[in-house]
Structure formats: C-alpha cells, structure tokens
Amino acid sequence: MDRRTFISRTGAAAAGLFAAPYILPSGRLFAATGSQLAEHVVLVMFAGGVRVQESVMQRYLADAQADDVEGNILYNMLNGTPPPQKIVYGTGLGGINPIQPILGQTLQQQGTLFREMRAVNAGHYGGLNSLLQGGTASTQGLQQKPLNPTIFEYLRRHAGLPATKTWFVGNGIGNSVPLLNYSIHPNYGARYGANFFAPNITFGPAGDQYLANARVYHPEDQLMPVYEMKAFLDNSFEHYGTVPTSIGNTPEEKQDIKAFMAEMFTRTQNGTIAHPPVHDSGDLTTVGYACEVMKWFKPALTVVNMDGVDGCHSSFTGYLASMHRADHAVGHLWDFIQNQVPEMANNTVIIAVPECGRNAEPNAILDQNDWYSFDHSDANALRVFGMMAGPSVPASLSVGGESNPVGIVTDVVPTIAEVLGVKNEVMGAGMLHPGTLSLFDRI
Amino acid sequence: MIRRSHARHITSSSLVLALLLGGCRKDVFMYEVDPVDLAQYDGNKDREKTNQEYAAILHANLFQTALSPGDLYKIDQCIQSIGDKQLAREVIISNFMNKPGVIIPTPEEMLADVDGFITATYNRFLVRNPTEAERTWFRNTIEADPNVTPELIYFSFALCEEYQFY
Numbered sequence: 001m002d003r004r005t006f007i008s009r010t011g012a013a014a015a016g017l018f019a020a021p022y023i024l025p026s027g028r029l030f031a032a033t034g035s036q037l038a039e040h041v042v043l044v045m046f047a048g049g050v051r052v053q054e055s056v057m058q059r060y061l062a063d064a065q066a067d068d069v070e071g072n073i074l075y076n077m078l079n080g081t082p083p084p085q086k087i088v089y090g091t092g093l094g095g096i097n098p099i100q101p102i103l104g105q106t107l108q109q110q111g112t113l114f115r116e117m118r119a120v121n122a123g124h125y126g127g128l129n130s131l132l133q134g135g136t137a138s139t140q141g142l143q144q145k146p147l148n149p150t151i152f153e154y155l156r157r158h159a160g161l162p163a164t165k166t167w168f169v170g171n172g173i174g175n176s177v178p179l180l181n182y183s184i185h186p187n188y189g190a191r192y193g194a195n196f197f198a199p200n201i202t203f204g205p206a207g208d209q210y211l212a213n214a215r216v217y218h219p220e221d222q223l224m225p226v227y228e229m230k231a232f233l234d235n236s237f238e239h240y241g242t243v244p245t246s247i248g249n250t251p252e253e254k255q256d257i258k259a260f261m262a263e264m265f266t267r268t269q270n271g272t273i274a275h276p277p278v279h280d281s282g283d284l285t286t287v288g289y290a291c292e293v294m295k296w297f298k299p300a301l302t303v304v305n306m307d308g309v310d311g312c313h314s315s316f317t318g319y320l321a322s323m324h325r326a327d328h329a330v331g332h333l334w335d336f337i338q339n340q341v342p343e344m345a346n347n348t349v350i351i352a353v354p355e356c357g358r359n360a361e362p363n364a365i366l367d368q369n370d371w372y373s374f375d376h377s378d379a380n381a382l383r384v385f386g387m388m389a390g391p392s393v394p395a396s397l398s399v400g401g402e403s404n405p406v407g408i409v410t411d412v413v414p415t416i417a418e419v420l421g422v423k424n425e426v427m428g429a430g431m432l433h434p435g436t437l438s439l440f441d442r443i
Numbered sequence: 444m445i446r447r448s449h450a451r452h453i454t455s456s457s458l459v460l461a462l463l464l465g466g467c468r469k470d471v472f473m474y475e476v477d478p479v480d481l482a483q484y485d486g487n488k489d490r491e492k493t494n495q496e497y498a499a500i501l502h503a504n505l506f507q508t509a510l511s512p513g514d515l516y517k518i519d520q521c522i523q524s525i526g527d528k529q530l531a532r533e534v535i536i537s538n539f540m541n542k543p544g545v546i547i548p549t550p551e552e553m554l555a556d557v558d559g560f561i562t563a564t565y566n567r568f569l570v571r572n573p574t575e576a577e578r579t580w581f582r583n584t585i586e587a588d589p590n591v592t593p594e595l596i597y598f599s600f601a602l603c604e605e606y607q608f609y
Binding site for chain 2: 181194195199205207210213215221226234
C-alpha cells in the first residue's frame with residue numbers, strides 16, 4: 001500500500017467512525033444515557049378497580065356498608081391490624097379464615113407508599129393503558145392496540161432489550177388485555193413489543209389440546225430450512241397492506257420459549273407450578289406462572305395483570321376476597337423473587353398500582369351478605385394508591401394523603417424507565433401525560 | 444322419351460342450383476385465444492385471515508377434514524393467549540404435525556416428481572401456481588438439502604405471510 005492510499009483509507013475510516021452512529025445488535029442507536037437503579041422491575045396492575053377506602057384507608061365495611069368495622073385486609077402490602085369481626089375474605093365456608101401473610105415485613109415497611117394518587121381513567125382498559133403508555137388513552141378504542149408506545153417498547157428500543165427480557169403476563173384474554181404488549185405507534189410498534197402469555201389459557205385445557213404435544217424440530221437441521229423457505233416465500237409476497245409483524249423473538253428466543261412452554265405443560269400436569277400457597281382464583285394461578293416466567297427468563301420488566309377485584313360490580317364480598325387474594329399474590333411474587341430467583345433477588349424493584357378505583361356510592365346490587373356493590377365511573381374512581389419497594393426505594397416512607405394527593409398513575413412509565421436507565425429517552429419522547437414524573441421525583 | 448327429357452332437365456337444374464348455392468357460401472374464419480392460466484400469481488390477497496379462518500384452512504390443508512366450531516374457538520383462544528403470533532402458529536402447526544391423519548407426501552414421492560410436488564404445494568396452500576422463479580428456487584432447495592422434507596416445506600408454507608392472507 002502506498003502512502004497516498006494509506007492516508008485516504010485511514011481518513012475514510014476515521015470519518016466513518018464519526019459519521020456513523022454506533023448500532024447495537026438490538027438495532028438501537030447509542031447506549032442508554034441513564035444509570036440503572038436495579039436490573040429488574042415487576043409491575044403489578046392491581047387488580048381490577050380498587051377503592052382507596054377498603055385498601056390503603058383500611059375502612060373495610062365502615063365506608064361502603066352499614067357495618068362499622070374497620071381493618072387492613074392487605075396483610076402483605078400494608079401495615080395495619082386486620083378487621084376484628086365479620087371476616088369474609090379468607091378461605092373456607094364463608095371466607096372466615098384469612099390467608100396468612102407471606103412476607104415477614106410488609107411492602108410498606110420495605111418501600112414507599114403513595115397514599116393518594118390519581119388515576120387518569122375510570123375504566124379498566126383506559127386505566128391499564130395509562131399504566132403502560134403513560135398517557136390518558138382518551139382516544140383509545142376498547143378493542144384497539146395502544147396508540148402511543150408502551151413501556152415495553154420504550155425499553156426494547158432505548159435500552160436495547162431482547163424480546164424475552166420484557167414480559168406481560170395477563171390473567172386472561174378478555175377486555176383487550178392481549179392487545180397491551182405493544183402499540184401501533186409508527187416509531188415503535190410490534191418489533192419492540194413484549195412477549196405475552198395468558199397462562200390460564202396457554203397452559204389450560206385449550207392449550208393442553210392444541211399447544212402441548214407439539215412436534216419438536218431440530219433447530220438447525222429442520223427449523224433453519226423452514227425459516228429460510230418462509231423468508232423466500234415472504235419475499236415473493238407482494239403485499240401492499242399491513243403485513244403482520246412479529247415482535248422480534250430471534251430463532252434462539254423462540255426455541256427458548258417453546259422449551260419453557262413444554263416445561264410448563266409438564267409441570268402443570270404434575271402440579272408443580274410455583275403457585276402461591278392459596279391459589280383458588282385465576283389471579284393467583286396467573287401469578288404462579290408469572291413466577292415461572294421470571295425464574296426462566298429473568299426479564300428486565302415483568303408486568304402482571306390481575307382483575308378479580310372487578311367482581312365488585314355485583315359482589316362486595318367477592319371484592320374483599322379478591323383484594324385479599326391479590327395481596328397474597330403480591331406477597332408470593334415478592335417472596336419468590338427474593339428466595340427463588342437469585343439473579344433477581346435484591347436487584348428488583350416492585351411497583352403495585354391499581355389501574356383505577358371505584359365509585360363513592362354503591363349500585364343497587366346486594367350480595368349474599370346484603371352488602372352493596374360498586375361500579376367505577378365517578379371521581380372516587382380516580383382515587384388510587386401506589387407503592388414500590390426494592391433497591392434505591394426509600395423504606396418505610398409514606399408520601400401524600402387524602403388531602404394531599406401525590407402522583408399520577410402515568411408516573412409508572414417514567415418510574416420504570418428510571419429504574420432501568422432510560423428515563424431521559426422516555427421523557428424526551430414527548431408522549432407522556434402532561435405533568436407525569438417519575439415517582440422517585442415525587443418523593 | 445318425354446320421361447327421359449324431364450329427368451335430364453331436373454338433373455341439370457339441380458346441378459345448376461347446387462353450383463349457385465355453393466358458389467355463394469362465404470369463407471368461415473374461426474378465431475381462438477391462447478389458454479390463459481387464471482391461477483397465476485397476482486398478489487391480490489389483501490385480507491388477513493382471522494385466527495379461526497387460519498386454523499380452519501390449515502387443518503383442511505393438512506388433514507383434508509374440517510374442524511368443529513368448538514375446536515376453532517379453542518385454537519383462537521390459544522393464539523390470542525400468546526404474544527408472538529408467529530410463534531403461536533409454529534406451535535399449533537407442530538401440534539398438528541404430531542397428530543395422526545396428516546396427509547403429506549413421502550420424501551420419495553416428492554423426489555419422484557419435484558415439479559409436480561411444488562405445483563401441488565402452491566396450489567394447496569397458496570391457491571395459485573408457482574412462478575418459474577419460485578419453482579426453480581424450490582427445486583434447487585429440495586435437490587440441494589436432504590433435510591428438506593415435504594413436512595418442512597408444508598411447515599414453511601403454513602407459516603409464510605401469504606398464507607395469512609386471502
């Protein structure tokens with residue numbers, strides 16, 4: 001190589017280094033700008049419309065019914081003594097046996113409680129969207145995928161996470177829940193979406209019939225030719241509309257998910273899923289599978305949805321029982337992370353926030369205890385609490401109160417982003433509800 | 444004598460009449476068109492199949508029997524319960540392939556008539572004939588890789604984007 005050639009090639013290479021952005025294997029540009037507070041976040045969408053009166057205010061029957069009995073029914077999440085009488089939320093005939101707490105210290109003791117936050121939507125789907133998009137979702141259709149990016153997409157795009165590091169575990173496929181794993185935003189969308197299971201379906205009777213017992217193909221000798229032929233066929237398909245886009249699991253990730261599914265079918269059959277000690281509801285079995293997802297994939301973000309509490313439309317007794325079980329689920333989840341998943345122990349932040357509250361006044365429906373039921377549509381339905389615990393979260397801290405609301409449910413998105421190191425990117429995207437802040441900035 | 448003269452007159456008249464009529468007939472031209480294969484690829488599939496439509500057609504393609512509405516409902520639920528739809532379809536296809544009754548040619552049958560197999564597969568799954576380029580690509584793939592069996596080819600067709608549309 002002569003001198004002139006050497007200089008011209010060296011100059012071109014140097015110019016290229018300056019001009020071309022550094023592209024990570026995940027496709028993201030540049031590295032995340034923020035430092036992480038923890039490597040994992042678990043968000044519990046709690047749990048189908050919870051009134052502050054029976055949860056954080058611990059009023060039990062005193063506000064909602066004509067019985068002056070107060071007490072705490074969220075044994076794992078909140079400090080407080082249980083109701084002294086009229087116990088209906090436990091197990092056994094009439095629910096007279098409360099479920100024993102799992103955690104030695106409540107989450108309130110371990111972390112920070114936001115006593116009075118504001119929801120931005122009194123409906124479930126709007127509320128769930130606000131927790132995941134950080135927006136009001138006011139123009140969101142009920143059977144429409146999110147319009148703005150979800151936290152899954154922010155993380156996958158800006159933190160460069162692979163698909164199997166973001167998981168959404170739903171308690172079912174109703175109420176558009178399966179639509180929430182990615183948005184239709186043109187700059188984000190399916191390619192940055194999260195993996196999703198509704199395990200009670202996937203690993204239930206329907207899944208057992210049509211998903212279990214799948215033929216196992218050799219990943220290189222058999223599946224690679226299949227993918228090559230599929231790629232050829234896809235290239236030949238001149239389609240001008242919307243081609244369904246995959247969420248971007250690599251072939252290796254797909255193999256891993258298939259192996260996980262096979263394991264879950266076996267363990268479901270054997271009765272060895274990591275369910276909570278009491279698992280007599282769909283929410284509780286969902287959390288059992290969420291624990292399995294965390295143990296297998298060690299996701300950066302796991303979102304779990306529960307909605308049993310919404311039975312309050314027609315049964316206040318059922319509402320109390322479901323809320324008590326949702327607390328049991330959260331306790332089990334946190335205990336499992338700390339004791340069964342070493343990679344996530346002491347390295348995970350848990351956040352629990354209801355998607356909405358419920359009304360101040362009851363509807364006309366009486367349940368088996370002659371207690372009135374509650375819908376969710378008024379101003380009281382925008383009153384919720386929130387809590388978080390884990391590394392960098394102040395312990396035993398209570399923020400705000402009934403006369404001093406602090407925090408919006410949309411804060412959950414930048415809070416997760418801050419924990420995982422992409423807060424600036426998420427805030428800078430400009431698609432959050434006005435006034436939204438990280439909960440760390442509310443403290 | 445009179446009869447003979449009359450007969451000769453009739454004969455000559457008939458001859459003249461035949462010549463006249465024959466001389467007035469126009470030439471007949473027959474126009475035809477070359478056969479056109481209407482099943483050629485036209486890229487006109489623009490409606491995405493629902494989960495139930497996909498499952499129904501897939502089952503019909505693989506088993507040549509129909510699924511009950513109840514089974515279709517369950518498969519729809521299964522697909523909805525998994526976030527990665529392509530992965531869900533892969534698992535369902537793999538499940539079908541493990542069931543008895545799948546109608547797939549043997550590798551020997553495929554190799555005995557590769558072009559015929561390719562055309563039949565395109566017809567079965569994509570309801571069209573392959574282009575020459577497609578036929579050539581698949582022929583080369585089949586002949587080059589002994590791992591490529593009819594089952595895997597069916598798998599790839601059932602998974603491809605064109606199969607998601609009609």
